[in-house]
Amino acid sequence: MLKSKLFILYLLxxxxxxxxxxxKLTEVVEVxxxxxxxxxxxxxxxxxxxxxxxFDLVKIPYSYQALIPNIDAMxxxxxxxxxxxxxxxxxxxxxAGKDLEDLSIEDILTKCVSDSISLRNAAGGYYNHSLYxxxxxxKINGQPKDTLSLAITKDFGSFNTFKTEFKNAASRIVGSGxxxxxxxxxxxxxxxxxxxxxxxLMPRAEVSGTPLLTMDLWEHAYYLQYQNRKKNYIDAxxxxxxxxxxxxxxxxxxxxVEN
Numbered sequence: 521m522l523k524s525k526l527f528i529l530y531l532l533x534x535x536x537x538x539x540x541x542x543x544k545l546t547e548v549v550e551v552x553x554x555x556x557x558x559x560x561x562x563x564x565x566x567x568x569x570x571x572x573x574x575f576d577l578v579k580i581p582y583s584y585q586a587l588i589p590n591i592d593a594m595x596x597x598x599x600x601x602x603x604x605x606x607x608x609x610x611x612x613x614x615x616a617g618k619d620l621e622d623l624s625i626e627d628i629l630t631k632c633v634s635d636s637i638s639l640r641n642a643a644g645g646y647y648n649h650s651l652y653x654x655x656x657x658x659k660i661n662g663q664p665k666d667t668l669s670l671a672i673t674k675d676f677g678s679f680n681t682f683k684t685e686f687k688n689a690a691s692r693i694v695g696s697g698x699x700x701x702x703x704x705x706x707x708x709x710x711x712x713x714x715x716x717x718x719x720x721l722m723p724r725a726e727v728s729g730t731p732l733l734t735m736d737l738w739e740h741a742y743y744l745q746y747q748n749r750k751k752n753y754i755d756a757x758x759x760x761x762x763x764x765x766x767x768x769x770x771x772x773x774x775x776x777v778e779n
Contacts, residue, residue: 562593568601573612574621577604578650586658590756592745600653603740607645614642625650629721644717648698652736655769657762667774668732668767675709682711683758686735689713690754696738701766702729703773732769733761 562584570576577600584596614636615621620628625647633640663679664672676682682701689711690699697715704710705728712720712727720729735757742753 562597563601565597565600568605570605570608571612573609574615575608575611575625575646577608578654580653580656582656582658587656587760590660590760591656591742595740595742595744598744599649599736599740603738604646604649604653607642607649610638610642611646614639626721629719630723634723640722641717644719644722647721648717648719648734648736651731651734652741655733655762655765656760657765658760659762660759662761662763664763664767666767668763668770671709671770682709686711687754687758690735690737691751693737698737699735700729700731701733702727702731703770704729707777730773732773733766 565580565582565584568577580600584593584600587596615628620632620639623632625643628639628643629647633643663669669679672679672682676685686699686701690713693699693713693715695715697713698719700712700714700720702710702712702720709732710727710729712725712729714720714725718725719734720727720731735754737750742750746753746756
């Protein structure tokens with residue numbers, strides 16, 4: 521009888537100890553949440569450089585904050601110093617020690633990317649982002665002038681028609697891709713699109729030509745600010761195009777044709 525009572529007592533003690541231990545394991549610990557006073561530090565694009573190699577980042581003449589409210593600073597910094605930098609480093613790593621180091625990015629795209637998916641993605645990501653950042657600027661609601669303006673009117677009827685067609689092409693992209701204004705092989709201005717990291721310089725492009733302007737429609741280009749409102753990003757893009765740079769690109773194409 522005494523043994524039975526002692527056994528029951530031991531069971532009660534063991535249960536009590538287990539319950540206390542379980543309670544400690546499931547104890548809730550409060551973690552302080554960020555407050556409105558917490559500040560996010562935004563860097564400087566001048567401080568960002570690719571690893572040693574043949575290709576470096578296009579240096580942008582504006583800060584990450586300069587395109588607000590059309591593109592927020594966090595999106596710009598992440599896009600430029602993380603995504604773009606990643607493609608530059610991947611490209612440098614791929615071409616290191618090969619004959620590709622001596623080629624221009626345009627020659628790599630037109631002649632070599634069919635040899636490797638890795639090279640295609642690295643070179644495409646590097647070239648596409650280089651043109652994208654180069655063609656952004658702080659002049660709000662600008663428009664093309666001079667030679668480019670005349671060419672847009674000739675090939676699209678008007679600047680407004682061109683803008684509508686460009687925006688419509690952007691809206692039709694499903695998933696990740698790019699919208700381009702290019703000069704095709706006949707010398708005509710054309711709007712085209714590509715998926716993923718492809719561009720119109722690559723072999724077997726649906727529409728081939730020399731790019732003058734591109735819009736990045738991967739989610740990393742706009743989602744932090746616009747979420748699912750892609751149309752708002754497309755509208756905002758047209759407010760921050762550096763049309764002087766786009767015209768310079770166009771004049772370079774014309775000069776090559778003439779020479």
